[in-house]
Amino acid sequence: xxxxxxxxxxxxxxxxxxxxxxxxxxxxxxxxxxxxxxxxxxxxxxxxxxxxxxxxxxxxxxxxxxxxxxxxxxxxxxxxxxxxxxxxxxxxxxxxxxxxxxxxxxxxxxxxxxxxxxxxxxxxxxxxxxxxxxxxxxxxxxxxxxxxxxxxxxxxxxxxxxxxxxxxxxxxxxxxxxxxxxxxxxxxxxxxxxxxxxxxxxxxxxxxxxxxxxxxxxxxxxxxxxxxxxxxxxxxxxxxxxxxxxxxxxxxxxxxxxxxxxxxxxxxxxxxxxxxxxxxxxxxxxxxxxxxxxxxxxxxxxxxxxxxxxxxxxxxxxxxxxxxxxxxxxxxxxxxxxxxxxxxxxxxxxxxxxxxxxxxxxxxxxxxxxxxxxxxxxxxxxxxxxxxxxxxxxxxxxxxxxxxxxxxxxxxxxxxxxxxxxxxxxxxxxxxxxxxxxxxxxxxxxxxxxxxxxxxxxxxxxxxxxxxxxxxxxxxxxxxxxxxxxxxxxxxxxxxxxxxxxxxxxxxxxxxxxxxxxxxxxxxxxxxxxxxxxxxxxxxxxxxxxxx
Numbered sequence: 001x002x003x004x005x006x007x008x009x010x011x012x013x014x015x016x017x018x019x020x021x022x023x024x025x026x027x028x029x030x031x032x033x034x035x036x037x038x039x040x041x042x043x044x045x046x047x048x049x050x051x052x053x054x055x056x057x058x059x060x061x062x063x064x065x066x067x068x069x070x071x072x073x074x075x076x077x078x079x080x081x082x083x084x085x086x087x088x089x090x091x092x093x094x095x096x097x098x099x100x101x102x103x104x105x106x107x108x109x110x111x112x113x114x115x116x117x118x119x120x121x122x123x124x125x126x127x128x129x130x131x132x133x134x135x136x137x138x139x140x141x142x143x144x145x146x147x148x149x150x151x152x153x154x155x156x157x158x159x160x161x162x163x164x165x166x167x168x169x170x171x172x173x174x175x176x177x178x179x180x181x182x183x184x185x186x187x188x189x190x191x192x193x194x195x196x197x198x199x200x201x202x203x204x205x206x207x208x209x210x211x212x213x214x215x216x217x218x219x220x221x222x223x224x225x226x227x228x229x230x231x232x233x234x235x236x237x238x239x240x241x242x243x244x245x246x247x248x249x250x251x252x253x254x255x256x257x258x259x260x261x262x263x264x265x266x267x268x269x270x271x272x273x274x275x276x277x278x279x280x281x282x283x284x285x286x287x288x289x290x291x292x293x294x295x296x297x298x299x300x301x302x303x304x305x306x307x308x309x310x311x312x313x314x315x316x317x318x319x320x321x322x323x324x325x326x327x328x329x330x331x332x333x334x335x336x337x338x339x340x341x342x343x344x345x346x347x348x349x350x351x352x353x354x355x356x357x358x359x360x361x362x363x364x365x366x367x368x369x370x371x372x373x374x375x376x377x378x379x380x381x382x383x384x385x386x387x388x389x390x391x392x393x394x395x396x397x398x399x400x401x402x403x404x405x406x407x408x409x410x411x412x413x414x415x416x417x418x419x420x421x422x423x424x425x426x427x428x429x430x431x432x433x434x435x436x437x438x439x440x441x442x443x444x445x446x447x448x449x450x451x452x453x454x455x456x457x458x459x460x461x462x463x464x465x466x467x468x469x470x471x472x473x474x475x476x477x478x479x480x481x482x483x484x485x486x487x488x489x490x491x492x493x494x495x496x497x498x499x500x501x502x503x504x505x506x507x508x509x510x511x512x513x514x515x516x517x518x519x520x521x522x523x524x525x526x527x528x529x530x531x532x533x534x535x536x537x538x539x540x541x542x543x544x545x546x547x548x
Contacts, residue, residue, distance in 0.1 A: 030535065034541065037542075038545065041542070042211030046496050049288060054367070055366055058393060063124075068103070069091040069101070071084070074090050076105070077110070078110060085115070088116055092120075092123055093119070096118075096119065096121070096123045096171075097120065101123065104126055105126065105133050105135075111136045113139055115141065115163075115165045117169075124312045129316075130317045130349055133316040134317045137320045140332040142332045144333075145178055146181055148181050160331040160381075161360075165334070168313070168339045168345055170306050173341045191230050191307075192232075202223060203301050204300045207299075210292050213285055213288050217301065220280065225277055228275075229301045230273075230304045232298075235264070236297065241269065245442060246470050254518075255467070255515065262462055263441060263467075266441060269291070273365075309344045312348065314347070314348045315349045318350070320356075336357065336360070343365050346367060352376075358372075359383050361383075362386055363387045363388050366392065367392045368392070368394075369394045370395050373399075375403075376403055377404045382434055383416060385415075387421075388420050390423050391424065394429070395427040395429075396428050398429065399432060400432050415435075415437060417437070420441060426449070430452050435486060436459075437459045440462060440466060440467065441465040441466065442468075442469065443473075446474075448474070450536060455481075455485075468515060469493065471495050477500070478502040483504070484508050493514050497520070
């Protein structure tokens with residue numbers, strides 16, 4: 001059953017004040033693509049439904065669990081004179097073992113010679129604000145955990161796209177990951193274990209369509225309301241699941257999939273979702289299905305890692321040493337805040353400075369990053385979203401211009417998405433540097449909206465990771481301050497995509513060719529007219545649709 005308008009947002013509140021409750025200006029005519037979307041919000045061919053992206057379906061306010069500890073009383077020193085990491089980690093662990101709560105980090109500068117771990121659900125690390133509480137990191141993840149090679153070979157460092165000096169990941173899953181790294185048995189990083197075989201079938205599923213909120217299961221006995229499960233879809237020998245993710249049709253059918261070994265390692269596709277109702281064999285999901293369910297893909301609900309839920313980091317700055325940025329793909333791991341195997345978690349009012357990689361979403365879903373900023377000497381991935389990360393919201397974000405020149409041999413990406421990640425939103429951002437880094441691995445159905453970008457970064461991605469884009473990417477109201485086209489105007493490269501209300505742009509030296517032959521079924525509207533298209537913000541308008 002596809003979403004009806006009444007079900008569409010489920011009571012989600014409000015939109016940007018500048019455009020009013022409907023997301024429209026009274027003097028502007030809505031975009032034609034928006035009018036089409038209103039008629040078919042969960043099944044539109046070019047625009048994905050992302051109206052429930054983010055923690056707790058995009059809730060405006062994060063939960064505020066009661067204060068259960070003050071890190072200073074556990075031994076943290078706010079004058080930076082001693083290593084505070086043991087005391088902060090001890091407070092976080094004790095809070096988790098008691099069932100959760102907020103650990104306060106009062107104003108001051110706290111030296112941390114180890115990384116901070118939030119491994120229990122319901123635990124929040126709360127500083128006094130980015131201008132008042134600072135974590136001063138002294139060591140990188142290579143020093144703290146060890147070298148982290150790539151499971152795909154070569155001399156790359158996986159700290160170039162994984163891990164954080166504040167790392168939110170469920171305790172057991174995190175322990176297995178770090179043990180594998182220390183053993184040099186480079187792991188898969190998602191919900192079903194280091195070898196992707198740590199899952200148990202809860203039930204198989206009957207066929208359903210993209211956009212359905214209710215599915216029919218064969219056996220509901222292991223399911224309950226409020227349970228977090230993982231939808232698992234396997235590919236078949238003809239790669240029809242990958243073709244479906246790409247939008248289907250002659251182009252994807254003619255594409256050579258078999259030699260894209262990095263891409264094929266990302267399937268089965270895994271999508272975490274919470275169950276909101278069980279009535280006999282009918283199960284209602286928190287979000288509509290991202291893809292069809294077909295028998296040839298063996299659709300099933302499985303249990304994966306015990307998730308981290310309702311945890312967060314609020315009101316602090318994490319500063320790494322001002323050391324030179326590493327050569328491309330050889331990062332040491334001065335990384336910021338990373339969420340892994342997390343659901344309904346958040347970061348709010350957080351700045352990271354002088355980091356190799358800023359904010360990470362690794363196999364994380366339904367998380368919100370709000371009022372976050374990356375600044376300082378320049379970074380490889382200011383934001384990275386990978387390894388099957390879905391339904392996340394990054395809003396009111398900023399990537400500041402670098403404070404020192406980029407060393408030779410380094411690389412800058414931007415707001416990254418890869419690895420079959422889907423239905424993520426980047427909203428209301430200012431990018432003084434970087435680009436819209438769609439990084440191969442065929443991410444699909446992602447939205448970037450109401451963003452201003454000095455488009456000076458470059459995308460990456462191994463050829464074995466396959467296409468840059470799957471179906472239903474939407475770039476909506478984007479101002480490009482330097483006129484560079486790369487990865488912003490996507491109608492000539494992304495299948496079933498929407499490019500609406502972007503600046504006039506020109507190609508530059510990194511010019512991509514389509515991965516798929518034939519008609520791409522891409523749409524362009526209001527080209528050259530950012531800030532005039534209505535609705536101004538695609539995500540906010542989707543949230544508000546039920547209020548019309």
